[in-house]
Structures are given as C-alpha cells and as structure tokens.
Amino acid sequence: MTKRIWLLPWIGFLVSLPAAAAWQVNLSPGHTAIARDIHDLHMIIFWVCVAIGVVVFGVMFWSILHHRKSKGAEAHHFHENTVVEILWTLIPFGILIAMAVPATATLIRMYDSTEADLDVQITGYQWKWRYQYLGQDIDYFSVLSTPREQINNEEEKGEHYLLEVDNPLVLPAGKKVRFLLTSNDVIHSWWVPSFAVKKDAIPGFVNEAWVIPEEPGIYRGQCTELCGKDHGFMPVVVEVKPQEEFDQWLADAKAAAAEQAASAEQEWTLEQLMQRGEQVYNTSCAACHQASGQGVPGAFPALAGSPITTGDIDAHIDIVLHGKAGTAMQAFGSQLNAVDLAAVITFERNAWGNDTGDSVSPQQIAERNQ
Amino acid sequence: METTLGQNLGDTHHDHGPASGIGRWLFTTNHKDIGTLYLWFSLLMFLTGGTMALLIRAELFQPGLQLVQPEFFNQMTTMHGLIMVFGAVMPAFVGLANWLVPMMIGAPDMALPRMNNWSFWILPFAFAMMISTLFMEGGAPNFGWTFYAPLSTTYAPPSVTFFIFAVHMMGISSIMGAINVIATILNLRAPGMTMMKLPLFVWSWLITAFLLIAVMPVLAGVVTMMLMDIHFGTSFFNAAGGGDPVLFQHVFWFFGHPEVYIMILPAFGIISEIIPTFARKRLFGYASMVYAIASIAILSFLVWAHHMFTVGLPLAGELFFMFATMLIAVPTGVKVFNWVATMFRGSLTFETPMLFALAFVVLFTIGGFSGLMLAIAPADFQYHDTYFVVAHFHYVLVPGAIFSIMAATYFWLPKWTGHMINERMGKIHFWLSFVGVNITFFPMHFVGLAGMPRRIPDYALQFADFNSVASVGAFIFGFSQLLFLYNVIACIRGGARATDRVWEGAHGLEWTLPSPAPYHSFSQPPVVK
Ligand SMILES: [Cu+2]
Numbered sequence: 001m002t003k004r005i006w007l008l009p010w011i012g013f014l015v016s017l018p019a020a021a022a023w024q025v026n027l028s029p030g031h032t033a034i035a036r037d038i039h040d041l042h043m044i045i046f047w048v049c050v051a052i053g054v055v056v057f058g059v060m061f062w063s064i065l066h067h068r069k070s071k072g073a074e075a076h077h078f079h080e081n082t083v084v085e086i087l088w089t090l091i092p093f094g095i096l097i098a099m100a101v102p103a104t105a106t107l108i109r110m111y112d113s114t115e116a117d118l119d120v121q122i123t124g125y126q127w128k129w130r131y132q133y134l135g136q137d138i139d140y141f142s143v144l145s146t147p148r149e150q151i152n153n154e155e156e157k158g159e160h161y162l163l164e165v166d167n168p169l170v171l172p173a174g175k176k177v178r179f180l181l182t183s184n185d186v187i188h189s190w191w192v193p194s195f196a197v198k199k200d201a202i203p204g205f206v207n208e209a210w211v212i213p214e215e216p217g218i219y220r221g222q223c224t225e226l227c228g229k230d231h232g233f234m235p236v237v238v239e240v241k242p243q244e245e246f247d248q249w250l251a252d253a254k255a256a257a258a259e260q261a262a263s264a265e266q267e268w269t270l271e272q273l274m275q276r277g278e279q280v281y282n283t284s285c286a287a288c289h290q291a292s293g294q295g296v297p298g299a300f301p302a303l304a305g306s307p308i309t310t311g312d313i314d315a316h317i318d319i320v321l322h323g324k325a326g327t328a329m330q331a332f333g334s335q336l337n338a339v340d341l342a343a344v345i346t347f348e349r350n351a352w353g354n355d356t357g358d359s360v361s362p363q364q365i366a367e368r369n370q
Numbered sequence: 371m372e373t374t375l376g377q378n379l380g381d382t383h384h385d386h387g388p389a390s391g392i393g394r395w396l397f398t399t400n401h402k403d404i405g406t407l408y409l410w411f412s413l414l415m416f417l418t419g420g421t422m423a424l425l426i427r428a429e430l431f432q433p434g435l436q437l438v439q440p441e442f443f444n445q446m447t448t449m450h451g452l453i454m455v456f457g458a459v460m461p462a463f464v465g466l467a468n469w470l471v472p473m474m475i476g477a478p479d480m481a482l483p484r485m486n487n488w489s490f491w492i493l494p495f496a497f498a499m500m501i502s503t504l505f506m507e508g509g510a511p512n513f514g515w516t517f518y519a520p521l522s523t524t525y526a527p528p529s530v531t532f533f534i535f536a537v538h539m540m541g542i543s544s545i546m547g548a549i550n551v552i553a554t555i556l557n558l559r560a561p562g563m564t565m566m567k568l569p570l571f572v573w574s575w576l577i578t579a580f581l582l583i584a585v586m587p588v589l590a591g592v593v594t595m596m597l598m599d600i601h602f603g604t605s606f607f608n609a610a611g612g613g614d615p616v617l618f619q620h621v622f623w624f625f626g627h628p629e630v631y632i633m634i635l636p637a638f639g640i641i642s643e644i645i646p647t648f649a650r651k652r653l654f655g656y657a658s659m660v661y662a663i664a665s666i667a668i669l670s671f672l673v674w675a676h677h678m679f680t681v682g683l684p685l686a687g688e689l690f691f692m693f694a695t696m697l698i699a700v701p702t703g704v705k706v707f708n709w710v711a712t713m714f715r716g717s718l719t720f721e722t723p724m725l726f727a728l729a730f731v732v733l734f735t736i737g738g739f740s741g742l743m744l745a746i747a748p749a750d751f752q753y754h755d756t757y758f759v760v761a762h763f764h765y766v767l768v769p770g771a772i773f774s775i776m777a778a779t780y781f782w783l784p785k786w787t788g789h790m791i792n793e794r795m796g797k798i799h800f801w802l803s804f805v806g807v808n809i810t811f812f813p814m815h816f817v818g819l820a821g822m823p824r825r826i827p828d829y830a831l832q833f834a835d836f837n838s839v840a841s842v843g844a845f846i847f848g849f850s851q852l853l854f855l856y857n858v859i860a861c862i863r864g865g866a867r868a869t870d871r872v873w874e875g876a877h878g879l880e881w882t883l884p885s886p887a888p889y890h891s892f893s894q895p896p897v898v899k
Pocket of ligand 1: 124127187188189223224225226227231234
C-alpha cells in the first residue's frame with residue numbers, strides 16, 4: 001500500500017482535469033459566414049482523414065494481430081498487383097478533387113473585398129497595432145494592457161490575460177469592413193480566429209482582407225508572425241457595436257481628438273509633463289528600453305545616463321521624432337501627439353537619475369516636427 | 371556467392387585496418403569511420419537541440435514568464451530548429467548513407483573518400499560557430515529557423531553574420547556529401563546491380579542527393595542576399611530601399627520545401643528496408659515506390675508557396691499552390707499503402723527496429739493527414755502559424771525522420787558492431803519514446819486549433835492545460851533518449867554475437883558481409899544475380 005503513495009499526486013492531477021478550465025480541442029465555428037465555411041471545410045477534410053486512417057490503420061492492425069509469426073503465420077509471396085496499385089492512386093485523386101471544389105469556392109469568396117462600407121488601415125509596429133479609419137480622421141494605437149506584474153507572476157492573472165488592449169478596434173455590426181494591412185518595421189500578422197481573418201502585415205506592401213461582423217461582442221486574437229521580442233504580447237481585440245453605438249463612438253472619438261489637439265496649446269508644468277511622460281514611456285518605449293531605462297545590452301540602448309538623454313535637447317528630440325533608420329528605433333513623430341512627445345522626452349531627461357531639470361514644451365516639439 | 375566472400379578477402383587482399391589514435395578520425399577517408407563520425411555528431415546535436423526544446427517546454431509549462439525572458443526564448447526556438455534540422459537530422463542521414471550505400475551496392479568505399487572527410491569536418495566548425503553566437507553581445511539569432519527578413523536583416527542582432535557564415539559552411543558540406551552519394555551510386559555498383567535492383571534506401575538517397583544539389587545553392591543565395599543587405603547597402607529585402615520582404619520568403623521556401631523532403635525521403639528508404647525484413651516478405655510495389663519517391667521530389671519544387679498562404683498571394687497563386695500541394699498526398703499515400711500491403715499476409719515479428727518502423731508508419735501518416743488539412747488554403751488561414759503547424763511538422767519530423775533514424779540504428783547496429791542489441795532495453799526505449807512523443811505533440815493540435823500562435827513565450831489562460839500536458843510529455847520523451855545513448859554504447863561494448871545475416875528475414879548485400887563488417891566493404895565486387 002505505502003509503495004503506491006507516489007500515485008496520489010497523479011490521481012489528484014487526473015481528477016482535477018475535468019474541473020480545470022477550457023480543454024478546447026477543435027476550431028470554433030466562428031462568428032462570420034466565411035468563418036463557418038472554413039470550419040465546414042476543416043471538418044470535412046478532418047473526417048476524410050479519419051476515414052482513410054480507419055481503413056489504412058485497420059488493415060495494418062489486422063495484419064499485426066493475425067499475421068504474426070508467433071501465431072504460425074506463413075508469409076505469402078505476392079509483391080505487386082497492378083489493379084490494386086492503380087486503384088489506390090486514382091481513388092485518393094478523386095477524393096482530392098472532391099475536396100478542391102468547395103475549397104476553391106470558399107477561397108474565391110474570401111478574396112472578394114470589393115464594395116466595402118468602411119476601410120480601416122491596420123499597421124503593425126513592434127509591438128502594437130495602429131488603426132486608421134480612412135476618411136474619418138481617427139487614428140490610434142492599440143497596445144497590450146495586461147500589467148507586467150501578471151506576466152511576471154507577481155499578481156494573479158486576469159480572465160483575458162495577454163488578450164486585452166488599451167484601445168480595441170471598434171467596428172459596426174453587419175457592415176462590410178475592409179482592412180488594408182501594412183507594417184512599419186518587420187512582418188506581423190493580424191489574426192482574429194472568430195472572423196477567420198489572418199493576413200500578414202508586410203512593410204512596403206498593402207494587403208487586403210475583409211469581414212462582415214455579425215453580432216456585437218468582443219473578439220480576441222493575436223499577432224501570428226514572429227516579429228521580435230514581444231511577438232507574444234501584441235494581441236488584437238475587436239469590439240463590434242450595433243450601428244448607432246458605433247456612430248456614437250465615432251463622434252466621441254473625433255471630439256477627443258480635437259481636445260487633444262487643443263491641449264497642445266496650453267502650458268504644461270514639469271510635474272505634469274513628468275506624470276504624463278511616465279505613462280507614455282511605459283506604453284510606447286518600455287518594451288525596448290525597459291521600465292528601468294537600462295535597455296537590453298546589444299539590442300536596445302540604455303537611456304539612463306545616455307549621452308543623448310543627458311546631452312543636447314535637440315538631438316534627443318530629433319531621434320524620438322524621426323527614429324533611426326535601419327534600427328528598431330521608430331519615428332515617433334508620426335505616432336504620438338506633441339503633448340505626449342514633449343512629456344516622454346521630458347520624462348527621459350529627468351528619470352533614472354538623469355536629472356537634467358530640462359522641460360520640453362509641446363510647442364517646441366511642434367516646431368521641430370515641421 | 372556472398373557469405374564466404376568476406377573471409378576470403380582477408381587472404382587475397384591485405385586488409386589494412388584503421389590507423390590508431392585521434393589521427394584515425396581526423397584524417398580518415400573510410401566510409402565507415404566517416405559514417406560513425408556523422409552519426410555521433412548528429413547524436414550530440416540531437417541532445418543539444420533537445421535540451422533547448424526542454425527549456426522551451428519548461429517555460430511553457432505554465433502561463434507567465436518563469437525561467438527565461440522573451441529575447442532568450444526566441445533564441446532558443448531559433449537555435450533548436452536550426453540545430454535539429456541542419457545538425458541532427460541531415461547529418462544522421464548522411465552518416466547512414468556513408469555506412470550503408472557502399473555495403474548495399476557492393477562497393478569498397480565511397481567514390482570520393484577525401485571529399486567525404488572534408489564534408490564531415492566542416493560541420494563541427496560550422497556548428498561551433500553557430501552555437502558560439504549564444505555568448506555574443508545581443509545574443510544568438512532570434513528570428514526563427516525560417517529567418518524571415520527584415521527581422522533577420524535590418525532588425526537582427528549582430529551575430530546574424532556568424533549565422534550566415536555557418537549556414538554557408540553547412541551548405542557546402544551538404545553539397546559535397548550529396549555529390550559523393552551520387553558518384554558512388556552511379557559508378558560503384560557491383561556487376562548486375564541494375565538501377566531497378568537498388569535497395570530502396572539507396573534509391574531514396576540518390577533522389578535526396580539531387581534535391582540537395584538543387585536547393586542548397588538557393589539557401590546559400592538567400593543568406594548571401596541577407597549579408598549584402600546587412601553589410602553592403604543593398605535592399606533586396608528592405609522595403610524602404612525598394613526591396614521586397616516577400617521575395618525572401620519565396621526564395622527561402624524554394625529551398626525550404628524540398629528541404630523537408632530531404633529530411634523524409636531517406637526515412638522512406640529505411641522503412642522500406644525494415645518492414646519487409648520483419649514481415650519476411652518482399653516489399654510490395656517496389657517499382658511504384660521508386661516512382662512515388664521521384665514524383666514527390668519533383669512536386670516538392672512546385673509547392674513552396676503553401677507556406678505563404680497568408681502573405682497576400684494573388685488568387686490564382688493560392689489556387690495553384692493548393693492544388694499542387696494536395697497532389698503530393700497521392701504518391702505519399704501510395705507509399706503508405708505499399709508498406710501496409712507488405713505487412714499484409716506476412717509473417718511478422720516485432721523486434722525493436724520493427725516497432726520503430728511501425729510507429730513511423732502510423733505517426734508519419736498522422737502528420738501527413740494534418741499536412742493534407744494544411745494544404746486546404748482557406749482552412750490554412752486558420753491554421754497558419756499556430757501550434758497546429760507545430761504539431762504537424764513535429765509529427766513528420768520526430769516520429770517520422772527521427773524514429774526512422776533510430777529504427778535504422780537498431781537495425782544495422784549489429785552489422786556495424788558485431789553485437790546484437792539488448793532487445794529488452796530497446797523495447798523500453800521504444801515504448802517510452804512512443805508514449806512521450808504523443809503526449810508531447812498530440813495536444814499541440816488542440817491548442818493550435820483553439821488559437822495559440824507558435825513562437826510565443828507566454829500564452830492566454832485557455833491554452834494552459836494542454837501546454838502543461840505537452841511539457842510533461844516532452845520531458846518523458848527527452849529523458850528516454852538517454853536510454854538510446856545507453857543502448858548504443860552497450861551494443862558497441864558487447865552483447866550476444868551477431869550472425870552475418872543478423873535478422874532472419876534480412877535481404878541485401880550488406881547482410882552477406884561478416885558482422886562486424888570489415889573495414890573495407892567489398893574489395894572485390896560481389897556478383898548480383
Ligand atoms: Cu507582431
């Protein structure tokens with residue numbers, strides 16, 4: 001009895017299995033017509049494989065059971081049979097043609113991105129998504145919002161761990177939305193399983209994809225093309241709203257943008273800039289330069305005590321505005337507004353013992369960002 | 371004819387054995403010594419790459435970051451892939467070719483023995499250089515074994531240059547190995563050994579060698595273009611300079627797809643030797659096996675863009691590559707049907723090599739099924755770059771290529787060492803590997819379908835359960851391989867004496883040589899009737 005004690009944890013593990021969260025084993029049918037078509041194709045080809053497997057493995061296991069030497073089986077001496085060989089070439093060929101027909105039809109429908117009601121440009125950045133509603137003056141970034149503490153196991157993980165963002169993409173239900181995908185740096189891939197939309201975002205290319213979201217709700221996905229260090233930390237979240245709510249959201253978003261623009265005119269104290277700068281730094285810069293300002297040796301330089309962050313202000317502003325071509329340092333002049341830029345630069349010049357006492361104003365930024 | 375031949379040689383021809391000391395291994399031009407070097411090197415790389423895989427699985431045991439940071443995780447996935455493909459699987463097959471091709475076709479040695487020495491000795495330097503990048507500032511390559519530009523060019527760590535140089539060296543080694551195999555098979559066959567009498571292992575290697583010669587220069591080309599982009603101001607893959615990042619993928623996969631067949635065709639050859647032996651029955655459909663391998667090889671040049679269904683190919687391109695890919699299922703099916711028909715109405719026994727061969731047939735076929743699913747382009751939009759793909763290619767590579775290599779080792783080891791393997795230990799190794807491999811890779815289908823992308827160090831909570839199962843399986847599989855090491859060493863050092871024929875149902879020239887096989891295989895050509 002005592003010898004079996006080692007079994008206990010295993011029994012505990014097995015018993016706890018059904019109680020544990022999701023043991024999803026299959027593709028979910030999704031929430032659009034195309035996603036359901038793809039799910040059907042997936043199930044058909046799956047059952048075709050199962051059927052072939054049953055026959056092939058059936059014969060194999062039959063032989064293993066019955067044609068074994070230990071049961072006195074004598075080897076027969078056939079080693080070819082033209083008819084059988086032709087048959088088992090032609091039958092699979094026929095099955096494949098039968099599969100190719102619905103697959104082709106679905107693919108043709110997936111490629112028809114004409115007559116869209118709304119165009120959204122999606123740009124991949126290391127490691128965030130930018131959504132621009134074409135012709136609507138709405139343009140924002142979407143960044144992982146899971147706190148670092150959860151990732152580092154210092155806090156309990158939330159329900160949508162790693163699948164949550166600060167600003168989701170918002171879409172109207174029932175409308176055909178066309179996505180124009182591209183990238184600012186390396187290749188990313190934008191995937192929402194429920195929509196069966198996965199398309200690579202490639203620098204220098206504009207790819208197309210589309211969706212007609214059917215029901216309001218929140219849909220989650222991830223970047224699926226290895227894009228560097230935080231590839232696993234750039235989720236996609238789409239919030240689908242009924243048309244009226246979407247229109248309201250659109251109006252609110254435009255108003256907020258106008259307010260932002262106005263705030264560039266006002267005076268900012270060093271303290272206000274530092275506070276805002278820290279937030280901006282944590283969402284836009286810390287992935288590379290680290291919250292500690294120490295960077296990652298060999299990949300991303302330290303900003304604490306760097307000659308740029310403690311030296312000439314204009315050189316500092318320039319590298320943040322224009323980035324550095326051929327490196328991972330992006331041109332933030334086209335990503336952040338003047339207030340955020342002023343704030344983050346001020347923050348960098350005063351945090352981690354840099355203590356220059358410098359304060360950069362939004363007006364200064366606007367001037368250099370001509 | 372054959373059985374007495376080996377002993378006679380000793381008298382008529384002064385049979386000089388190996389040199390002594392380290393010089394034997396450094397300067398050897400003997401196909402058996404070089405084969406041994408390749409096989410040990412490959413085993414060392416297998417254990418190295420496997421250790422990296424265990425680190426990956428340990429990190430993925432639970433959600434959250436526990437053991438490694440993302441930048442190191444990416445280096446591990448990259449190095450694991452590169453080491454397993456170029457360091458473990460390919461050199462193992464070259465090692466087997468070295469040992470077996472001359473013995474199977476009745477030749478004394480490989481056709482180009484000095485080049486043979488060189489093609490092996492390049493490899494340790496190439497891998498020493500590649501592995502040393504782990505200790506460089508900025509770390510090792512971290513852009514995946516597929517090294518897509520511009521992540522591997524503009525955004526790569528400085529060590530990428532060493533990686534490029536290492537890939538060039540591996541390519542040169544492979545090309546020389548391939549030339550040697552072709553020269554040997556075409557020129558050194560014993561009288562009467564016509565092409566359509568060649569053992570299937572030899573046929574599969576002949577075709578593999580042509581694939582290698584065709585695509586290794588393409589790999590060299592693509593890494594050279596990277597080198598130019600990184601150091602000489604060109605913009606092949608740099609969109610800002612008018613270049614085309616998708617071009618990289620086309621060129622890479624034009625190499626990469628035939629490459630995956632390079633890693634599986636010799637396995638087909640091995641399985642086609644082992645199954646008839648333990649079924650005590652001739653291989654069913656020999657000629658159709660040869661044609662099937664040849665058609666798979668030809669089709670492998672026409673399907674590369676099925677790795678790129680989501681890059682935005684035009685519709686016509688998607689359809690072409692979907693149809694061509696589905697077509698590969700036909701010759702692959704023929705092979706599986708032939709193996710099953712060989713077993714049917716045979717007289718089967720289940721020694722260790724046969725167990726690995728049977729597991730190969732079942733599990734490789736499962737990998738083939740998921741491959742067929744991936745070929746359906748619309749569905750691939752859901753599967754692409756998820757764990758479903760990881761499950762697929764590990765099924766064809768681990769219980770596929772790697773099991774075939776282990777089957778081959780257990781099968782021919784008695785011929786190489788003169789000792790039988792310890793069947794009991796062999797079977798324990800087999801069952802642990804079989805169970806481990808399935809616990810590791812089967813759940814990956816599930817998490818992939820549920821939406822988990824590949825190459826991520828941390829994942830959402832709904833993927834947690836199957837990930838911990840996979841990690842447990844990986845540790846079972848990984849540690850069982852120490853038994854393989856033990857079994858091989860035990861068999862070299864002793865064991866029951868092997869007869870010349872070794873296995874009751876064995877056919878082929880290699881079994882007519884004494885066990886262990888003499889240092890020079892056939893100094894006088896046997897006559898094949
Ligand atoms: Cu990405």
